[in-house]
Amino acid sequence: MSQETIKELHQQLVSKKRSALEITQETLERITSLEPNVRAFLSITDDYALEQAQQVDNKIAAGSEIGILEGIPIGIKDNMCTKGIKTTCASRILENFVPPYESTVTQKLKDAGAVMVGKTNLDEFAMGSSTENSGYQVTANPWDLERVPGGSSGGSAAAVAANECVVSLGSDTGGSIRQPASFCGVIGLKPTYGLVSRFGLVAYASSLDQIGPFARNVEDAAILLGAIAGHDPRDSTSLKLEIPDYTQYLKPELKKGLKVGIITETFGEGLESTVAASVQKAIAQLKDLGAEIKEISCPRFRYGLPAYYMIAPSEASANLARYDAVKYGIRKEAENLVNMYTGTRATGFGDEVKRRIMLGTYALSAGYYDAYYLKAQKVRTLIKQDFENAFAEVDVLVSPTAPSTAFKAGEKTADPLAMYLSDLMTIPVNLAGLPGMNVPCGFDDAGLPIGMQLISNVLREDVLFHVAHAYEQATEWHKKQPQIR
Amino acid sequence: MIDREEVKKVANLARLDITSEEEEQFTTQLNSILDYFDQLSELDTEDVAPTTRAIETSNITRTDTLKPFPDKQALLDSAPEQEDDYFRVPKIMASN
Numbered sequence: 001m002s003q004e005t006i007k008e009l010h011q012q013l014v015s016k017k018r019s020a021l022e023i024t025q026e027t028l029e030r031i032t033s034l035e036p037n038v039r040a041f042l043s044i045t046d047d048y049a050l051e052q053a054q055q056v057d058n059k060i061a062a063g064s065e066i067g068i069l070e071g072i073p074i075g076i077k078d079n080m081c082t083k084g085i086k087t088t089c090a091s092r093i094l095e096n097f098v099p100p101y102e103s104t105v106t107q108k109l110k111d112a113g114a115v116m117v118g119k120t121n122l123d124e125f126a127m128g129s130s131t132e133n134s135g136y137q138v139t140a141n142p143w144d145l146e147r148v149p150g151g152s153s154g155g156s157a158a159a160v161a162a163n164e165c166v167v168s169l170g171s172d173t174g175g176s177i178r179q180p181a182s183f184c185g186v187i188g189l190k191p192t193y194g195l196v197s198r199f200g201l202v203a204y205a206s207s208l209d210q211i212g213p214f215a216r217n218v219e220d221a222a223i224l225l226g227a228i229a230g231h232d233p234r235d236s237t238s239l240k241l242e243i244p245d246y247t248q249y250l251k252p253e254l255k256k257g258l259k260v261g262i263i264t265e266t267f268g269e270g271l272e273s274t275v276a277a278s279v280q281k282a283i284a285q286l287k288d289l290g291a292e293i294k295e296i297s298c299p300r301f302r303y304g305l306p307a308y309y310m311i312a313p314s315e316a317s318a319n320l321a322r323y324d325a326v327k328y329g330i331r332k333e334a335e336n337l338v339n340m341y342t343g344t345r346a347t348g349f350g351d352e353v354k355r356r357i358m359l360g361t362y363a364l365s366a367g368y369y370d371a372y373y374l375k376a377q378k379v380r381t382l383i384k385q386d387f388e389n390a391f392a393e394v395d396v397l398v399s400p401t402a403p404s405t406a407f408k409a410g411e412k413t414a415d416p417l418a419m420y421l422s423d424l425m426t427i428p429v430n431l432a433g434l435p436g437m438n439v440p441c442g443f444d445d446a447g448l449p450i451g452m453q454l455i456s457n458v459l460r461e462d463v464l465f466h467v468a469h470a471y472e473q474a475t476e477w478h479k480k481q482p483q484i485r
Numbered sequence: 486m487i488d489r490e491e492v493k494k495v496a497n498l499a500r501l502d503i504t505s506e507e508e509e510q511f512t513t514q515l516n517s518i519l520d521y522f523d524q525l526s527e528l529d530t531e532d533v534a535p536t537t538r539a540i541e542t543s544n545i546t547r548t549d550t551l552k553p554f555p556d557k558q559a560l561l562d563s564a565p566e567q568e569d570d571y572f573r574v575p576k577i578m579a580s581n
Contacts, residue, residue, distance in 0.1 A: 100559035194540050207538050236545040237538065306522045317499060324500075326572050331565035337577045338500070346502035354501055358511055359518060361499040362487060372522070377535030379525055384536055417517055433540050458540065 003163055003481060006072055006220045013060060013071050020056035020071030024049050024115050027073040031117065031164045037145055037484055039137045040159040041118040042078045043086055049073070052115045059113075069227055070113030075159040075168035078119035079126055080211070081200040082106050089202045090134040091124045093329045093348025103200020104235070105169060105211050105228045112227050117165050120155030124350045125320065126176055126204045128152050129422045132413055133352045140409075141183060142482040143448055147406040150180030150422075153214070157184040160214045161482060167224050168214045173205050174308050175402075175426025177212050178453060181438035182401035185449030185480070187221045187468065188214050190426075192459045193433035194239040196225075197232030205315040206237075208308075208430045217478050218439075218469040222246035225461065241459070249462040250469040254289040258467070261296035261394035266425055272404045278442030278450040279400045282471065286398075289470055294394055298386040303379050304428035309420060310363055310376040311431070316353075317360025323348065355416060384432040387455075396463050397455040399425050401438045405448035429455055437464045440477040449477075487515050 004012070012018045028046050035041060056071040076082065079089045081099035088094045106116070123133035131139045131154025139154045141147040142162040149158040153170025157180035160168050170177040172190035181188025189212045196211045203209065213224035226247070231240045262283060267276055287293050325331035325344035332343035349357070363372035390397055402422055412419040429436040435458075438451040456463040472478055487495075492512045496503045503511065554560060557570075566573040 097563065100554075100556055100563060192540070193538070194542075233547065237540075237542060239540065239542075300528070303525055303528060306525055309518060310522055321500075325565055326574055327560075328563040329565070334575060336575055339502075340575050341500040342502035345500055349501070354503070354507070355511065355514060357499050357501065358492070358495055359515055362491075362495045362515065365495065365498060374535055375525055375530060376522075377537060378530035378533040379528060380536040381533050382528060382530070416514055417521060431536075433538070 003216060004166070005217055006068060006166060006223050009072055009166065010068055013056070013066060016060070020053040020060070020115065021050065023071055024053035024073060024117070027117055027165060034162055034164055034484060037140060038142055038158055038162050038164065039139050040120055040155040040162065040164055041075070042088060042090065042121050042136055042155070044118040045085055045116055048085065049115045049117045052113070056113055056115070067112055068223055069109065072114050072167065073117045073165045074109060074114045075118055075120045075156055075165040076106060076116055077122055077153050077156045077168070077170050079122060079171060079202040080106055080169065081202070082116070082119065085119065087119065087202070088136070089125050090122045090136055091348065091350070091353070092135040093323050093344070095330060097328050101200065104197035104232045106200070108228055120153070120159055120168060122155055123152035124353050125202065125316070126152040126171055126173060127316070127352050127356055129175070129179060129419050130412065131155060131180070132409060133350055135350050138409055141406045142484050143185065144406065144446065145484070146408055147448070148183065148409050150183035150402070150406060152176040154180045156214050157181050157186060157188065160184070160186050160216060162484060163481070167220050169211055169228070170214055171201055171209055171211050172430065173208045173312060174430050175423040177214065178426045178436055178438040179402050179422060181214060182451030183406040183449065185440045185451070185477070186214055186216055187218055187440070188212070188438040189221050189225060189461070189464065190429065190436050191225060191229065191461060192435045194237050195229050195459070195461070197230070197235040197238045199232055199234040203319040205312040206319060207315060208312060218465060218472050219247060219250055222250060222465045244462070246461060246465050249466040251466065252473060254286070254291055254470040255466060256290060258291045258396070259294060259394040260286050260291045261294050261390055261397045263301065263397055263399045264295050264297050265299065265301050266399035270403050270421070271400060274444040275400050275404060275450050279398065279452045282441035282452050283398055285474060286467070286471060289474060296390045296394060296397060298390060298428070300379070300382045300386050301428050304383050304431055305420065305424050307376040307379040307383070307431060308427045309359070310372050311380070313356040313360035314363045314373045315360070317357045317364060320353070320357055352416070380431045383428050387432045387434060391457040395456070396467050399453045399455070401425060401451040401453040405444045405446070405450060425453055434458055435461050435464055437468055439468045439471060441475070442477060443480070487512065487519065
């Protein structure tokens, strides 16, 4: 199966080599044939997709110019509200929820003519690192069906890796785009906090949540980010900025004098040796491309994980208080109001969600706030300072994206803390609000993808695209496709 | 350290009905997470200001204009139970 880029598909549409309907139909056929194995989608929106595609074809037939995303098949993580289309967050508590409104990102993509083919699987309420916490199904890693795709945006990562759509959207609170992108061998970008509107994104940890793209190449990710970024009056944390055309930063050669910092602490204990070797090799390649390489110490980086597991559950416990069986979602009938709340929440939430609600409620309860939540927020400042010091010296930081390649399904479900450790490298980036990107940089002996994480300063997505593209052009990793069997 | 009694209390605050197995399980798991969190005490944060948001923004205001949602019925229809223009819930207070 060919894996066209957005620009290639656009060219085919403009030259009338293929119609949007044909592209959509072929995509839907591929989804139908692969889904029994991959299970990336919670719902397939075939009628909706065909209708969108027809509109694009009508436009082409009428001789109108079409935009770059028109007719491009896209997957959307099922925690973004789509009007009239079920949005479950992979939770049983929302199994019947059909949003009466549209999220800003999906509205923007709809306006841009992108064709949504389905809603992708995730860990319930985006809490998890393997997509095994979904209340509905377990998604397989397209490179090895017995392994997890990572999480929480595992469905979006797997769907792009398996070519069930061209690009997709995920959300990233502690690594939920970058870690699954690493496990599935695709590009995954978490933008600067505030660059993309969160309106209509089901809230998990509001001071950390951010929506971003998955793609099979850097250019596609740049195009998709350009389409979803921008100020939104309905999200008070969204930043007022001019959004550039991110594809202008993709150049055949690396900018002269570019400084790359290796975060020393991320190459320590607990890192798989094949992952370390691949990322080191990628750094050597960046040097060959002309980058100046420097070791950078971020001594407080490792405190990110414990701080995160206090901040995120605290915010989650508040955000998830809204699931009260009154306004939407399922209800477990009871003789009084409180029992209706407790019964519904006990039935509707899965284990990990309950665990985080419990942890957050405890951390925020009387007498513990200073010791836990406030302490964690102070540590957040220290981590931010480490990054500020680093970016005074270099343009971009490199680390492995995850300490290992994709693990087997069931391997870490019994030990929550072991599961949390797979987000060790990505979490500090969210705590500091910085942009971070996974770039595929090799395979281990079992043929599983390895990813490196590029981190840049606030709102310097241009640097990430620039460096990732130059690396991509010099390597072949992105051309490999999984043989799904 | 969090004990079983406290786990029960927290579950009540969180409006979660938990089984005695869950009580036991949460006590163990929350303790191991809290232990892990303890490593933060290695850091002196006495004079450090907290970061509440990735990019500090404050007092984002807008004019308070009423914008009625165009499809009131869709909102009501999402509810498990409704009556006229209201969401219906079971009894809030017990009758003596």
